[in-house]
Structure formats: structure tokens, C-alpha cells
Amino acid sequence: MRPAAQSLFAAALIDPERPLPEGITAARGKAADRRFAVYRNTVTVTRIDALAAIFPAIERLVGQEAFRSLARLHLVEEPPASPVLFEYGAGFAALLERTEPLRPYPYLADVARLERAWLDAVHAEDALPLDPTALGAIPQERLNDVIFTAHPATRIVESRFAAVSIFSASRGHRPLDGIRPQEPEDGLVTRPGHTVEVRRLAPGAAPFLKALIRGETLAAAASHTLASHPGFALPAALSVLLEAGVFTACTLLPARME
């Protein structure tokens, strides 16, 4: 076998316009076209099916036919790099964003980001969420300097559209009536127990949680958020933080040297 034989086989697999790779044959002098097509179909169909399993809400939103066309585009642009298929599809949201026929539906990309985040959370490392008493045990005068450790499942998707409501309705097979797509919604994805949860965050909560995830202190994150979102409700954001299991631990920055 020539050294690059699998390259030719691979190229013919994903491009139906190409002729059969040289040296491919069948018994008793039969033709091999329909035979090779079994590999072609399996490669394309199962990889499209994999994307459909990752993005069921998108498939429902755009319809099966359009979804499979989009998935084919994605396969060409960004074929799966690894046999671990539940990690596939990171670039699918970006494809939706720049695909011309989808311009009237600009919320689709953020719904896809939520779906990808949801699956990340399903497979994330196990960790116990922060015990609220650990936060309660910190002396009041030191709360400024609290920093948090993010739970491995935590993901935040900020959207200029009603991505969380649309995601939730589509996954729940509910009609989308009553949803105002242009209402901004930030989504929080967590896995506090064994089940992935998706929450809609109040305005300001997403940048606040993202600042904490980046390692900012509680005081710095709260201050920055209040500066950019004057109506930000800190107690509610802290409640969500605890209830949703956004973090696993909180610690104090070492006391500053005066």
C-alpha cells in the first residue's frame, strides 16, 4: 500500500464528487461504487446525527432539512478532531451566526452556545457545590476579600436575545409563542447535583459571576458590576450563586501588607 493511501481514501469519503480511490475493488469483478458509498454515507450521516444529538433545540428551531444542510457545512469546515463526539460542535454557533439564510434568526447562535454549554456541563468533573455555611463563616469585615473557585460545570452565556427562553421552549417541545426574541437574556448553566440546570440571570448577574470566576474579589466584582449595571441586585445574585452551585469553594485573599 502506498504511504498516502488513507489520505486518498479519506478525501474520497468526504467528497462525493471524487472518483473511487485507486485500488478499491469488489469480488468477482463487481463494481465498488455503491459499496464505497456505504462508507461515505456512514461517515456523513453519523457525524450529522452526532451534531443533531448535541443541538436538538437548533434542529427543532430550523427544521430537520435545514439543520442537516447546516451540519454538512460544519462537517466540511470543522470535522470532528477526536473520537470523543460529545465534545464536537464548538464552532457550530459561529457558523449559524454568519450563515446568510439565518440572518432573520440572530438568536440561534446563542441557543447553540447554550446547548454546547449544557453538554459541557453534563460531562464536567464531579465536584460538590459551595456549602453556604462556608461563606457564612467568613467574618463580615473580611467579606471584601473573598474569592471563589468555579465549579467545573459552570458556564455563562450572555445573549442580546431571549436565548434562554427559546432554548428552554425548544428543548421542552413547547411552542415559542409569547417569547419576545429581542429581550436580552443571560443564561447560567450549572450542575449542582447530578442534573444540569439552566437559569436565566437577572441583569448584571452574568458580568458579576464572570468577574468572580476570573478570580476577582467579592468587593471588586460587586463594585465593577454596580458601576456598569446600576440596578444590579447583589443579594439576589448571591442567592443564585449559592443555589445554582456556581462555585465549589470560597477563600480569603491573604491579608494585604499595609
Add this chain to the structure above:
Amino acid sequence: MRSTPCSPQTETPRFSCAPLPPRAGAGLKPGHVDQILADDRPVGFFEVHAENYMGAGGAPHRALTAIRERFPLSVHGVGLSIGSESGIDPTHLERLARVVERYEPAMVSEHLAWSSHETGYFNDLLPVPYTAETLDRVARHVSQVQERLKRRILIENPSTYVLFENSTMAETDFIREIAARSGCGLLLDINNVFVSATNHSFQPLQYLRRFPLELVEEIHLAGHAEDLDDEGEPLLIDAHDRPVAEAVWKLFEIVISQTGPLPTLIEWNNDVPDWPVLRRELSLADAILDRLGPASLLGSRHAAE
């Protein structure tokens, strides 16, 4: 090299060290786990695709841990691309090693096929030509995997739809030689034999006569779909989407009457039925193992373990 998870030196194994019993087992499907755990009737073992458990944590691992605590487990890789011209992906091999360390399975197996290339992962088991050059490569890759996993693995015969003009060896000889060079065991997929035999116009029994049955440590059975080739003649597809075909059960009976009872997996990966339907297929396999195993030519080598 050992093929079971526990050596005498292992101090406190987390799971039972028992080998796969010579009984029917099932491919584990997430939707079946609750029913399986509530089912009183015994199941010989479960088999999972390694790639589905390469995540860090979460529900898949919780379910598989519960299964592993109660049943022997076989880990079946589908993505190592052992036949690849570009070598074994070291990252993927490490991820497989982590799954094997985590679950201490009774068996680890992979395919005589390739599935990845520089352009990505194809999610299909693609064929290799049977040449001296491929043989060197595949045997080297199997040894590399066994060295990393520190255990023996089984290699499965493929189902194929095309042939290569440059093949110089019979598939059975090729497989026998891989085992001889690498020391691996074999997984005999009888549905694959039937599919390939139909597709390439040979007799399945002739294939089985030339196959090194003495190296077989596990059997796979599955259903296949029927299509047509360019000449309008049957082209079988290894679809795993329906019950095992009558002709494949017959071949299974013939194999078991020669080898004695072997761990036998029912694979059903597409259009997966409810657990009771899959359970019924297992009962059919168990009935054959009970009926024909004890009278086999090679004897009950596995029952003695």
C-alpha cells in the same frame, strides 16, 4: 500479559476481579440503566464504548460505576484507529488508559480498522488492505496499546464492503498473524463474518474454519441491514439496528459447539429497543450457550476459570 484487571499484587481492587463469564452480555445504553439495576434476572456482563466515558465526570460515570459495582464490564474502543497510517494518537490512548484505570474492566477490545486521519475523525470503521506492510503497522500499534494499558487486548474482525486490489493475505491469516506478533487475543464478531461473506461472495463457514478460534475470548452478535450493490445483489450493512439474523444464530451455534461457551455480546446501537426486547436477545444467546457449550470440541475452557 494478563487480560483481567487484577493481578495478585493488587492490594485492594475497587471492583470485582472476575473475568467475563461465558454468558450473554449487553451493550450498555444510558436509557436502560435504571431498568437494569431494578432487574432481578442475571446478566452476564455489560460492554461500553470507551469513548462515551472519556468525559471527566457527571451522570455517565455515575451510571457506569453503579453497573460496574454489580456486573463484569468489557470496555470496547471504537476510536483508537489501530489501522491508521498516521499512528496511534497518544492523547486518545491516554484517555483510553484513564477509562481502563477507572473501571478495571474484565476485558478491553478494539477493532481491526482505522477511523481517524489528519482531516479528522470519521466515526466509521474503515478497512485496511491485507498486506505485509499493513500487518507490520497494525501489529506494532496493538503492541503499543497493550504496553500502555499494561494488559492484553482483543482485536475484532471487521465487516467490510469493499476489497483492496493490493491485498495479498486472507483476512483470517492476517488476523492470526497480528495475534501471533502482538500476543493479543481475538474478538470474533459473527455478524461481521456473515456480512463480509455475503458482500464478498465467500462461505462464512470456510472463513470460520480458517479463523484461529482458539484465540477467541469474546463473541459479538448483532443485526444487519440489507441493501443492494451495483449489480442489484444483496449488500449487507453492519447496522446494529435490529435483532440478530437467523443465519447468524446458526453460525453462533456452530462456533460455540467448537469453542465451548464464550462471553457473548449482543450489540444493538441504533434504533435501540426497550430493555426487555434486548434482554430477550440475551436469553436466546444464553440458551445456545447452555445447550451447546458443554458438548463442545474445545471444552469449557472458560467455565473452568
Add this chain to the structure above:
Amino acid sequence: MSNTTLISASALASAVAMALTGATVLASAGSALAATEKCYGVAMAGQNDCAAGPGTTCAGTSKVDYQGNAWKSVEAGTCTTMSLEGGRKGSLEPLERDMPA
């Protein structure tokens, strides 16, 4: 970083205290805080806890993948059945066109 603090230590302490009591109250439904929070912070679990994403298959398929890539619009999806205010459908385009230039 906390040099630019807009929030006083006591405000922070009271927010944490509220959250800590709130966290326990939220767990039991029907509290006043839960009521005010019902638009937000309500978890929507995935439909299917088993759905770990695509599973691998070592099988082939007899399904034929159509070759055509040509498509122009999203016709069969729920996007197009979403009714918006004013009887519009789920496309945001008409809405944008309505906006004053």
C-alpha cells in the same frame, strides 16, 4: 482592586446575610423571596437526564445522505411558527424593518 470599591463593607455583609437566609428559604417553595425571584433563578433542567450527547457507534448505516447543499430558508422549523407581537413570525427581520431609519 478594592481601592475603587463602590460598595461598603456593611452593604456587602448585609447582601451576603440576605443571600444566606434566602438560599435556605428558596429551597422551600412559596417564600416571599422565591416569589420575587420567579422570573429569574428558576432552573430549567434538561429534558432528558440520560442525554449525554451523541453516543459512538461501531455500526454502519444504510441511510443515504442526500448530496444537495442548496437551501435558502428555514421553512419547517419552529422558528417560523413563533408568533411575535403584531402577528409577526419568529424572524426578527420585519421587526427591524419597522424601526425608524
